Amino acid sequence: MAMSFEWPWQYRFPPFFTLQPNMDTRQKQLAAWCSLVLSFCRLHKQSSMTVMEAQESPLFNNVKLQRKLPVESIQIVLEELRKKGNLEWLDKNKSSFLIMWRRPEEWGKLIYQWVSRSGQNNSVFTLYELTCGEDTEDEGSPKVPVSTRKEGCLLFLPEFHGLDEATLLRALQALQQEHKAEIITVSDGRGVKFF
Amino acid sequence: MDRFVWTSGLLEINETLVIQQRGVRIYDGEEKIKFDAGTLLLSTHRLIWRDQKNHECCMAIPLSLVVFIEEQAAGIGKSAKIVVHLYPAPPNKEPGPFQNSKNSYIKLSFKEHGQIEFYRRLSEEMTQRRWENVPVSQSLQTNRGPQPGRIRAVGIVGIERKLEEKRKETDKNISEAFEDLSKLMVKAKEMVELSKSIANKIRDKQGDITEDETIRFKSYLLSMGIANPVTRETYGSGTQYHMQLAKQLVGILQVPLEERGGIMSLTEVYCLVNRARGMELLSPEDLVNACKMLEALKLPLRLRVFDSGVMVIELQSHKEEEMLASALETVSEKGSLTSEEFAKLVGMSVLLAKERLLLAEKMGHLCRDDSVEGLRFYPNLFMTQN
Numbered sequence: 001m002a003m004s005f006e007w008p009w010q011y012r013f014p015p016f017f018t019l020q021p022n023m024d025t026r027q028k029q030l031a032a033w034c035s036l037v038l039s040f041c042r043l044h045k046q047s048s049m050t051v052m053e054a055q056e057s058p059l060f061n062n063v064k065l066q067r068k069l070p071v072e073s074i075q076i077v078l079e080e081l082r083k084k085g086n087l088e089w090l091d092k093n094k095s096s097f098l099i100m101w102r103r104p105e106e107w108g109k110l111i112y113q114w115v116s117r118s119g120q121n122n123s124v125f126t127l128y129e130l131t132c133g134e135d136t137e138d139e140g141s142p143k144v145p146v147s148t149r150k151e152g153c154l155l156f157l158p159e160f161h162g163l164d165e166a167t168l169l170r171a172l173q174a175l176q177q178e179h180k181a182e183i184i185t186v187s188d189g190r191g192v193k194f195f
Numbered sequence: 196m197d198r199f200v201w202t203s204g205l206l207e208i209n210e211t212l213v214i215q216q217r218g219v220r221i222y223d224g225e226e227k228i229k230f231d232a233g234t235l236l237l238s239t240h241r242l243i244w245r246d247q248k249n250h251e252c253c254m255a256i257p258l259s260l261v262v263f264i265e266e267q268a269a270g271i272g273k274s275a276k277i278v279v280h281l282y283p284a285p286p287n288k289e290p291g292p293f294q295n296s297k298n299s300y301i302k303l304s305f306k307e308h309g310q311i312e313f314y315r316r317l318s319e320e321m322t323q324r325r326w327e328n329v330p331v332s333q334s335l336q337t338n339r340g341p342q343p344g345r346i347r348a349v350g351i352v353g354i355e356r357k358l359e360e361k362r363k364e365t366d367k368n369i370s371e372a373f374e375d376l377s378k379l380m381v382k383a384k385e386m387v388e389l390s391k392s393i394a395n396k397i398r399d400k401q402g403d404i405t406e407d408e409t410i411r412f413k414s415y416l417l418s419m420g421i422a423n424p425v426t427r428e429t430y431g432s433g434t435q436y437h438m439q440l441a442k443q444l445v446g447i448l449q450v451p452l453e454e455r456g457g458i459m460s461l462t463e464v465y466c467l468v469n470r471a472r473g474m475e476l477l478s479p480e481d482l483v484n485a486c487k488m489l490e491a492l493k494l495p496l497r498l499r500v501f502d503s504g505v506m507v508i509e510l511q512s513h514k515e516e517e518m519l520a521s522a523l524e525t526v527s528e529k530g531s532l533t534s535e536e537f538a539k540l541v542g543m544s545v546l547l548a549k550e551r552l553l554l555a556e557k558m559g560h561l562c563r564d565d566s567v568e569g570l571r572f573y574p575n576l577f578m579t580q581n
Contacts, residue, residue: 009576009580010577013573013576014531014564014566014571014573015562015563015564015573015576015577017564017566018562018563018564018565018566020562020563020577021556021563022556022557022559022562022575024559024578025559025562025575025577025578028577028578029577032577066566067564067566
């Protein structure tokens, strides 16, 4: 698994796995946890998880250090992420969640920027096209210039290439709220029209 | 003593009870006789004496036989007495306890007091002589039983009657007993009400009660089992006793505190102080109350209560916060420490060591690692790093 993943210094600091009673200290601790969760999930391309998985994952369970973050504290970390907009519970029991290393609104902005810059307003895309199409090829790597088949202009490869559908949908919903897009149904699924 | 006649003790029509008194002994002249404990009743017509142990034994003297009465004051080991001088008995007198007596007077000894009032009433009756106005019928002078303690009856009827009498007696005894008890209850209630009202007055600081009286009163309440009304609310004002005690404590504790780095837990203080005193040990409550006054009295010691509730006595000059810097240093040197390890290193009790580490954590110098291995404290890298 996380071979290339670089753990932050806190991960090797035993107090990191005890919820700190001093509130100022706790604030720093939780901030560090949130950022660790997001970068971990980003690298491992994990967009969703169950709480059970989380407990046993190396994320919250440092086997070498012999420390685990207790489940009540995990819940507190997840709640922090939810408040920040990076997490959404997928069920009423709060047993599984969607984790978004970028908030949907942020994704929406990026998508819309890309659409505008490439002059593709008023076009319709299927969701698949958006994330997996040629135009948005080469998953993961940041903006690499590539020629488009459209007008021969250079396009930077968007970060949202390869984004999971759940997150994408929420990003488009955010745009929809701003009246910058509309989610529609197309023949084989869903699509979106940009304004 | 030969003027007495046996009687049932029941009052006749037109005869009214004036006063009665328990615990009265009769003397024949100066001689003690067997009638040593009885209830003496004064009616408008007679003086009646009934044995407390045996209610069957009941005798009376008509007041008309009384010449005059005297009071005899109480002495050491002697109860107050009334001396009753009597006319000779009339020839047709009914049977009584004594056929003959050389004395023309009797003495009534009030072992349970009540003599003053009785004398007053008896004098009154002697003056009023109501028996002359309202005669009682001759036939009623007759006695019911010839001898005390025996009802004259034979056969089954006799046995039944005896049983009946016994039952009535028991009944009467019980009612009498309960009479006393209900009187006691009434008195007790009054006492409790009174105590409560005074206790309230003390608490509200109304009314003129001096410090000394307050202490005395509180001790009375305590001895009666009523809890001290002046508790935590008024510790600030304290009492003389606690103030003195506080000053005493300074004397006892100054040196030991210096030896222990300026701080001691209250339990250590308690042990030390009581060991020093030897006798007249201090109660924990008194110690705490005295300590609460230390700061107010501007003494060189003070009481400090940690968040955990642990209480310590500190030298005024002792600054626990300054200790934190050195605590942090010690912990940093070793990477991390438990309370026990820290206590050992610094030479403190584990209790105080833990309090110091907790205080350092509260101030943000340390953070904790709580696991199955125990509670360890680390320098707070969350704040210092990044």
